[in-house]
Amino acid sequence: MARSPSILMTRQRVDRLMLSLTILVVIASGTTSLITQNLLYLPHIAIPILLWLNLRRKIPSDGTPCATIEGNFHVILLLVWLLLCLSVAMLMLALDYLIMGHKIRDPLQLYHWAAFVIHFAIMLTGVALIDRYKKRVPMRIADAQTDVALETSDIDDPRDFAPRDTDWTR
Secondary structure (H helix, E strand, O other): OOOOOEEEEOHHHHHHHHHHHHHHHHHHHHHHHHHHOOHHHHHHHHHHHHHHHHHHHHOOOOOEEEEOOOOOHHHHHHHHHHHHHHHHHHHHHHHHHHOOOOOOOOOOOHHHHHHHHHHHHHHHHHHHHHHHHHHHHHHHHHHHHHHHHHHHHHHOOHHHHOOOOOOOOO
16 A cells, blocks of 8 residues: 655644654663763754744644655655665764774864765765656656646637637637
């Protein structure tokens, strides 16, 4: 059974999603603070809470329709690309530790900055290509819908039913 390309986003749905996100951020921030022995990661807990409050304020009490991921191929493509970029970054971090012996608390070297800039440039290039593809594909779909709309509108054209002795011209 095919899923609907849109859902009704309610405040209760936002509460469930944002509670999950807040718990994950609390765990990640707490773990990072313990590992690095740095309390500067703890204020990150406020980010999902502020986002949560903002979403609750913007969503009407009866809900609002929202497109699903299944209804938008470009979002799926973007998420897969960003997951691949994140995986490559984690692999680079692991190889840096295993091969180069660089610990996470050690100061960054020049090759770290070069790898970051190259990785970030590749990531942004992929996002730009996906965005370009997204802008090109709906145009083709819109053109096809326009052709279909013109064909069907010719059938219901009132001029087809007018007597031929009038001034109506095609």
